[in-house]
Amino acid sequence: MKAILILENGSCYEGISIGTAGEKIGEVVLDTAVVGYQEMMTDPANAGKILVLTYPLIGNYGIASKFNESGKCWLNALVIKEASRIYSNYQAEGSFDDFLKKEDVLSIGGADTRTLAVEIRDGGEMLGIVSTQSTRKEDLLKKVKAAAVSYKKDYIKDISIKKPMKIAGSSSCADIAVLDLGMPNSFIKQLKTLGCNLTLLPYNTSTEDILKTGADGLIISSGPENDIALPQISQTVKTLIGKIPMLGISTGHEVIAMALGAKLKRLKIGHHGVNYPAKSPTSFKGEITAQNHSFIVDEASLKDREEIAITLRNLNDDSVEEMESKSLKFISCQYYPVSPGFDEVNSIFTRFLKLIKPRFAVKKRVVSKNSEVEHAKA
């Protein structure tokens, strides 16, 4: 069965349908990572997108449940060059093909993703429509154009957990609340490694309820950008700033910025990949980071906030990668704080624990005498 992608600007990419049949509209976004197709597809931040993988050979190592970033695939559609006919890796539990069917992903194979990538680079991210049904281009084009007029994303409400959920860690470690806008499993895993006691909260939890958890710190997770739920969330966060140490991740970072009164800017093409250089403004030292965002914080709109330090910048476009404020007690990163490998933890999480440590030590004292002793040791 044929499948086609039509961009808002009218250009058209043909291929064959390798997933399920259907027709969907979404933002056409590139990801340049060579491996990690399963992780990308199950990252809630990609909800509603038409994801184009620039690496041509997909599915080679199959699918394994442990690579899921969330319960399901959130894409509206996937566009690739070639899906591998077989998979070969001792960890694989199933084929990429079955995954597409099971997750019921509208997918195009055999597309000239290189040309598509170059067009998106030059023309910017835009809406597109993927269809396996009508191949009448005019109709499809009309549909995208229509959608473009009033395109809204409203996924967070479906992605976020419905009621609070606790994940116990070690008694000697901090209690962390996570405002779940689409928190990927791999971040939770890192916090577990650190021994944190986690409480995942629905996106719309109120200021009071958040504080009621008595958590030592609050993480505002990554998730879909440009979602209609976000303004309200940033209002909540605004009331929390200074009251509880915070860590904002990617979209969470944008939420904090908005709460501080900053504006967001859309990039012509977002940062979606694993090879983005971020560098400290004060030294030559930097990190190669994984990223997945189309918006950035408009620095101009933050100018008058001296208490906020910009601790990392994107080396290519100088955009803000990391902010920190001692007085307002928060750290936030635009990039994805992925694990460096094995069971190691990204340094931003350990930095966050340091940030909340004092408060958290005090609290423990109230709880019990001997835990204080423990803490002197810990």
Next chain:
Amino acid sequence: MPKRKDIHKILIIGSGPIIIGQACEFDYSGSQACKALREEGYFTILVNSNPATIMTDPNMADVTYIEPLTVEAVTEIIKKERPDAILPTLGGQTGLNLAFFLMKKGILKKYDVESIGAGVSAISRAEDRELFKKAMQEIGIGVPKSGIARNIEEGIKIGLDIGFPLILRPAYTLGGSGGSIAYNREELEASLANGLEISPVHQILVERSVMGWKEIEFEVMRDCVDNVIMITSMENVDPMGIHTGDSIVVAPSQTLTAEEYTKFVNLSKKIIRKIGITGGGANIQFAQNPDNGEIVIIEVNPRLSRSSALASKATGFPIARVATKLAIGLTLPEVLNEVTGMTTSFFEPTVDYCVFKICRFTFEKFPGTARVLNTSMKAVGEAMSIGRTFREALQKGIRSIETRRFGFGSDGRDKFDDSSLKAPSEEMIGEIKERIRVPSDDRLFYIRYGIKIGLTNNEIYELSKIDRWFIDNLREIVELEEEVKKYRNVKKDDEVKLPEELLLKTKSFGFSDVQLAFLLNSTENNVRTTRKNSKITPSYKLVDTCGGEFKAKRPYYYSTYETKDESKPSNKKKVLILGGGPNRIGQGIEFDYCCCHASYALKEEGIESIMINCNPETVSTDYDTSDKLYFEPLTVEDVMNIVDIENPIGAIVQFGGQTPLNISGALSKAGLNILGTSPDSIDIAEDRKRFQQMLKKLKLKQPENGTATSYEEAQKVAERIGYPVVVRPSFVLGGRAMEIVYDEKGLADYMAKAVEASPERPILIDKFLEDAIEVDVDAIADGETCVIGGILEHIEEAGIHSGDSAMVLPPHTLGKDTIETIKKNTYAMAMELKVKGLMNVQYAVKNNIVYILEVNPRASRTIPFVSKAVGVQLAKLATKIMLGKTLKELGFTKEKTINFVAVKESVFPFIRFPGVDAILGPEMKSTGEVMGLDTTFGAAYAKSQIAAGQNLPTKGSVFISVKNQDKRNMLFVAKKLADLGFRIMATSGTADALKSSDIDVQVLPKLHEGRPNILDLIKDNKVSMIINTPSGKATKEDELKIRSHAILYNVPLITTVSGAQASVNGIENLIKNKAVSVKSLQEYHENIKK
């Protein structure tokens, strides 16, 4: 951090002659380094013994030394130039080891030279097998169970304790030399002896085997503030146990999960930090257990390597350039990414295609060695190909290595045809399985047969341990092949019936028109026209380091069959340069040197230069050598596809060696304008009959000769001209399958195994001129004038391939009149052939008669050597002539005379091919060359020998055993050696001859007569040189033993009288003046009369 101000003068060490395991990738990295350093304003001093390199062009470094890469020579250079720093990471293992020994001997300290790029401690931590093992364990990285042995006993103990099979890996070696696999105690002992000998520090790792595991490589870079980036991963299609240098490799890795990939990256970062590289790159090799993901580290190369050259070409990221910038203290964020022109080098390249590397072998030249791949590298060259899928890249890769295959089988050259594969016999099945199990250069094709006789992916995996993913991709190719066959023509000239959709699919699977023609019973031409009529032509995509995220400024392209072409042909005046493809014996770096010069010349003339080549090791495939680079196979189809979109004013085919020449006819038929000497003239030179007519017309002499297609004919010819004769097939390079035959029996044998003889490809028979002096002449002509570039007198007599024999410029024994005749003949032929460009002639001089052996109206192997000796860039001039300039306009009308001596010596890969007799003959066997420059022949020759690794002794015992007709000439040599204080040893026959002219000789028993015989003495290092000339016909068992032992134990071995005479000359010189005198190329050139 800004670049270092405390250093100003930097010494760069090259990698010396091309040998197996160390090829032109180090010319590529060295040249980039020179450029990078001069960009930053440093004063650069370069030393390399290899004249065929671009890096030794006098304009690359501020001061250039073509001197032996020995501690002694380099010490002299350091004394003279007083550099602040030495950059050893771009000269391969040779450069690294040299720096290490300069440190050990305290030279660096004494002249306070800092080793930048890789500190000495980093070098030893990576290269010293013991320190390395410790370092890795300290950071908790697995290494295969192993122990380090310094002597055989130790080794055996460790080995027995670990258990067989065992992998042996000598320290500080390259290309796995001395490395081996031992399956039992006997093999272990032998391998230990060999390995300990070969390791420069006599240290060998005895290791548990992980054969069959995945072999994964990572290229990493780190700067002085600890920024670390990953350039690319590479997955060896051939599993552990086959040297990476011999393996088929893909980039990026195809079967690793994101999690595994991150693990490897994490380990790589830990490793490069632990090793302590603070400004450069490293190549890290891992092994991974495919069943449970267990990872062990195999080795780290703390330097630029073959793999890093491949990684550069695979991603477009200029590793050598950046590594150099890091070495002088810059950080990654400070170094511009030239490819995008807008981002920095602090990022990790990503690709949107699949890269495939496959190797070129030359087993056919070394009969007697097993055609088997193992941990000791045997490949002499490699080709890289790029495609949007693995299948496309693979098929392009196969046709790139020029083994006359046009893809993954079905090109009319398969050993088994489909009918026999449909009903395979038991032993056929047996053979196929065996050849899938035992790695060899053509295993791929047996996997194809395996698929065709119904083996499953699993069965093939179990036999080969090649990942199922690769096997299944091969299967897809085979399945499509079956599809295509359904549309087979009845008559060859019927029109092609393949449906468009299917045709497009086959092309995107990498099928060549030749394969399709075979499958469809059509012709390449018909397939091509059909294809073009239905607009199925390749689109060219950019290699841009970033998967399309940023606009690329560097025009580096590959072909694929997709929707949009990105090549943007300009409407400038442009010229194609056809490169030489993969290195092989007979065609190597010399030709890449010429192609680069063609490109430089075009730049100077303001004409757009377009390079086509598929050899990732080369300078010609560097993204800034030409205005445009197409990384493509050099077949008629692939070249014409480029011609169709670029339409250049013409193509240069005389520089790439035989590769472009072989297709030049077809190309010009297809309408491509061949620049310079006309294809017709080329034909005259190649075609026996026409060539003879020309010589007759010019009244020039040629050894008596004839051609034959049968033994009877051959016999008649031989009768007429008289034995011995030289026999060979038509159209060969490097003297392929060429032999000297002494009698009827020999002739019968040759004709029996004769390579396909036919009326159009007859066997050529020449009178063999015994003890004739061979002379090579390189000349340049513009149609009116011809100027001699250089006349090179061979040291070894005619009968030893011009590519193998040592040569001296200017000639040192030829008489004036002979030289005059040679010049006259050369001019005459240049005019007759209307040569426009370069011409090489080989003469043989016997009793003052000058015979013509052959004329090559193209760049020869000796062009770079001559250019450097006389200080004229001949290839550049030749290019401008092809563009219409005259020699007069170019100001080169008179040949240069030099007041010094330049000697060219060749290096041989015998050590790689155990059991092969180390003698020279008309078939070329050398892989590379060195240049010795000095004021006298003796000194220059000595240098050339040392540079080539032949350590001429100054004392000790010399063993002499020569054939009868050599005995008289040997007297002089022996006497001289005795006078110089050497003890002479010989076997009875030779001894008698020597005694008779009262030289005192120690008589050694023949091998079967008793012991200690010469073999024992070799093993005990009691012989410092061996002179052993083969007794003409079939080599004797004993001789073979003696020579192969000499090679194994690295005792200087001389197999010709002329060689012996020259060596004595050299030895005498070494004894006279102890210290090596060093002089830069620039200094030599200054005193050449203008």
